Amino acid sequence: MVTKRFLFACILILLAGLPILAGCAGSSTSSSSGGLKAGPGVDLNKKTITLGILSPYSGPVAGPVGIPIANGVKAFFYHVNDHGGINGFKVQFIEQDTQYSPQLEVQKYNQIRNQVLMIADSLGTQPTFAIKDLAAADHMLVSAATLSSALAREKYLILVGTPYRLQVENAFDYVVNKLGVKNPATAIIYQNDDYGQDGLTGYREAVSVYHLHDVAQVSFAVNDTDFTAQVAQLKASGAKYVFMTTLPTATATIIATAYKLGYNPQWILQSPAFSIQLLAVPALKPLISRAWVVSQGAAWGDTSVPGMAQMLQDQAKYFPKQQPDGYFEFGYAESYVTYAILKKAMDNGDLTRDGLFRAFESLQSVDMGGLLPPAHYGSTPDQRVPTRDSVIYQVDATQPAGVKPISSDFTGVAAQQSHF
């Protein structure tokens, strides 16, 4: 006899299986038309290419990072579509909210894996690394919105920009070789996770190459709310230059605590440590305005680089409410690489995932309109680090994005030598 409980269990199983069935329905094996081989996510009849975006659209990371980057990616391809597409193919997206959670990232990836040709944007080191083995098994290229050095060792993950580790090395190259400070007393304060460890690795390499007088390496937990102990250590160490591998809220508290304790070193911020929102904190504004940020690329509104005017036009047209934001710019710049891969694969007549991978490995160089320096790609981990240069910016509340460059674009000695 069929019980209610049994029926309920059957319904549950069916419901659980629906996403899998939906995924299978969307899957397609390779097909070809007019000499063009096509893989999942490519519709040769409708001439569309479907790409995935795995990004936080809700939760704390969504507003400051996830949504601006995704908007940048979409603005780039909306422009491409409005100008005829890629050899007549229009690009469309399946967007999934990962909430910056590795578990959700895996779940969402599995939902769309048979419906997309590649992932055009995957935000965050830990979420992206959660899908790396799945992506490798699917031969799926993933454009990652993170600058973790570890990406270089994964052949299906695309790194766009100079890794965190090299940012630290370039920052101290600036101090030693550009400013001419010999054996400066230096320290690092870093959060105790993968991101912080990447910064710490770069710091240790910089200490060795530039003969820095390393006086403190101080860590904190992501959930820490009081930094008196860490700042007291930095103060006691006498560090004159302190590198911060932190996130914006911790940056604010650390700098304020140091000021309270009468400690005012030269703060150097890893790119994610700064947010223009920090300049909205009245008490912090004068303190953080002394800080440097190590990052790269053109400052928002710098129309001396060829890609800026187009990006600003596209932002105004497709996302008029988007404020000046380095993360939007990153997403837009990231898409130059995705576009180059798709274009090359199409020119090769192979829009399958393996075709995309071959196109990626043979890209050599991608011009990103000056928004980021030209990226270079190859097949070894060292070659998968696309750029090794940085720009040092001064925090400046008068600038649209809150920073202005104080150095040219350069690659330090340590960054040139680093192996991945």
Added chain:
Amino acid sequence: MAYFLQLVFAGAAQGCIYALIGLGFSIIFKASQVINFAQGELLLVGTYVVASAVLNWHLPFLLALPLGLLVTIVIGLLFERLVLRRMIGRPPFTVLMITIGLDIILRTLVIVGWGSRTIPAATPFAITSGFNVAGVHLGSSDLWTLGVTVVLCAALYYFFRHTRYGLAMRATALDQEAALAMGIDVRNVYALAWGLAAAITTLGGVLLAIDSLAIDPNFGNAALVAFPAIILGGLDSVSGAVVGGVIIGLTSVLTAGYESRLPAVVGTGLHEVTPYLIMILILMIRPYGLFGSRKVERV
């Protein structure tokens, strides 16, 4: 020595904040045997309201603070009245899951209302306000935190010992059925506990935000750090929450201040686990915490 004293001062101030947050947990648990996992988000909402009142509506801090307290008190009372009152007699696990639901709802409301970006916190002090004694900086915000905690503890002591409602709460905590038989309105006691806990936790959050300068929707996670404090103090002990908070604050800051002198294998991140190590150690010796009530059952 100045270095050590600076850490002790910071640790004591930090501990007082944990104590205030922990008091919120303890008061609710003592009255209703419910562990309120939404305590962190009550703190979050209150802190955001105070920040908005000061920065957007341009209210003075001393008006904004009661407004923030009022909002969280109302949330606490409504939750108790509309949801928890219907759950009396249900399994504790069900009630616990409901508080987790409230936690998620409140955090989502904050993100919808204020966005997920970092925003400035409200502060009545300049960053450097305070004074220096023998090389130790005594910041105004930390001094206020210590002062507020001491005054609040004294007020709570008086409330529980010498007021009608305080005695009613103690009686209800001791034996709910006997309290009912003595004519105590247990429902009002629950409501009072939720309102009181929401206000005290919010106060802790606002004091914490003054030091942080900036807040984001993760700010409510601070309540998680207070959790070992109330466990080691004794979950149903108000005085235990205070002592536990100060112990956790002091050990956490002192460990963070000296861990770099230890070999990296042991030292890195040691302050993150110290509160839990102490909690385990104390629970091994006193399973109900330092001041927790020992449950005796007749079999």
